[in-house]
Amino acid sequence: MAFRNSNIRRDKVQFKVKFSFFSSLSFPFLLILFFLVVLPFFFIAFYSFVNVRNNNIYLTIDNFARFLSTPGFYKVLGRSLWYAVICTVICIILAYPFAYFMSKCGDRMRNVMNMLITLPMWTNLLLRVVAWKQILDEGGLFSTILNLLGFGEHTLLGTDFAVILVMVYVYLPFMILPIYNQLLKIHKNLKEASMDLGASSFKTFFKIIFPLSMPGVISGFTMVFLPAATSLIVPRYMSNGDPSFTFIGPMIESFFINANNRYAGSAIAVILAIVIVVSTYIINKADRTVVKDRLPKPAKTVNPIATDEERAAYEKKN
Numbered sequence: 104m105a106f107r108n109s110n111i112r113r114d115k116v117q118f119k120v121k122f123s124f125f126s127s128l129s130f131p132f133l134l135i136l137f138f139l140v141v142l143p144f145f146f147i148a149f150y151s152f153v154n155v156r157n158n159n160i161y162l163t164i165d166n167f168a169r170f171l172s173t174p175g176f177y178k179v180l181g182r183s184l185w186y187a188v189i190c191t192v193i194c195i196i197l198a199y200p201f202a203y204f205m206s207k208c209g210d211r212m213r214n215v216m217n218m219l220i221t222l223p224m225w226t227n228l229l230l231r232v233v234a235w236k237q238i239l240d241e242g243g244l245f246s247t248i249l250n251l252l253g254f255g256e257h258t259l260l261g262t263d264f265a266v267i268l269v270m271v272y273v274y275l276p277f278m279i280l281p282i283y284n285q286l287l288k289i290h291k292n293l294k295e296a297s298m299d300l301g302a303s304s305f306k307t308f309f310k311i312i313f314p315l316s317m318p319g320v321i322s323g324f325t326m327v328f329l330p331a332a333t334s335l336i337v338p339r340y341m342s343n344g345d346p347s348f349t350f351i352g353p354m355i356e357s358f359f360i361n362a363n364n365r366y367a368g369s370a371i372a373v374i375l376a377i378v379i380v381v382s383t384y385i386i387n388k389a390d391r392t393v394v395k396d397r398l399p400k401p402a403k404t405v406n407p408i409a410t411d412e413e414r415a416a417y418e419k420k421n
Contacts, residue, residue: 119254143376148358150369166370176371178379183351187332188269191278194327195320197271203312204280204321228273229336235269236260236340260343269337274330279322285319286312315318325386329379351375 154163170176205216223231231373241258250256259265289312297307335352342348351371356367 121302123127127278127416147372150366151373156384166366167374170371170374173321179182179349179354180351180375183332183334185377186266186270186350187328190274190331191324191328193267193271194275195280195323198275198282198323199316201284202283203277205283209405210270219344220279223272224276230274230325232269232336235265239265239268239341258343260341263343265341266338266348268336269341270331273329273334273337275327280318281322281326282319285316285322289315321386321389325383328382328386332379333375334381 111416151166152162152164153160154165155161177406205213208216240246241256245259245260246256292362293311293315294307297311298304302310332351333352338348338350339353342350355368355375356365358371
């Protein structure tokens with residue numbers, strides 16, 4: 104017994120040593136996280152509740168009231184969320200078949216397709232968006248094709264098509280990879296067992312494969328919807344200066360830089376952060392619900408020492 108207790112104490116000491124070692128390794132990351140995420144958000148939250156008059160700082164909620172009472176703000180916020188939803192749905196429609204095909208390929212083909220997916224991310228986002236601007240602008244590739252087809256030269260900038268096209272191009276890899284990783288985790292024996300029990304390939308996919316891949320879809324939804332709703336570069340370059348394509352990201356930037364009003368910009372940023380937190384909570388809630396529905400429910404059994412009356416009541420109830 105003493106030998107066993109000594110082993111337990113030794114394991115606890117080793118665990119503490121390992122835990123403290125990994126904790127020390129994570130300290131630089133936590134420091135960077137504090138200075139680049141926590142501290143800036145603290146200042147944004149602080150600026151959203153203050154205003155400066157005659158070189159004096161006053162606590163106020165006027166910054167929030169100004170936007171919450173302006174119909175134009177809701178229009179911009181709704182437009183940003185609506186375009187993010189469209190972008191996310193299109194990404195799901197395009198990403199799922201591609202990810203499913205990848206999961207069925209051999210290792211060599213998977214590596215090639217993974218490289219093709221991640222290769223654009225090696226280039227700066229701004230350069231990629233500017234390249235798309237040249238393609239969609241008058242005299243670009245799309246305009247040349249339209250001219251050859253007899254429609255004349257037209258610019259596609261400032262259209263819904265241009266904004267959604269480039270947003271899908273930018274965020275599609277972030278939808279493919281989570282779905283692909285989740286599909287790889289599904290054991291092939293599940294499909295074989297379903298087929299052996301008489302289910303068709305169509306029924307096996309919708310009853311087995313698709314439900315088990317839903318965590319990957321929900322993870323991809325989070326990774327696409329949130330950055331798409333706060334996108335800054337894509338709306339700025341694809342809108343071609345059209346005020347009807349004002350998004351929430353460029354609006355925040357305009358208050359911070361052009362209008363030199365960090366207080367109003369901070370208020371919009373806080374409102375947007377609240378919307379994102381609520382959206383994330385709803386998505387995570389849906390993810391937990393999907394996982395819970397997939398788990399088998401425990402079978403109800405009768406108490407072995409129950410009386411005949413209790414057994415009859417149980418059978419009548421169930």
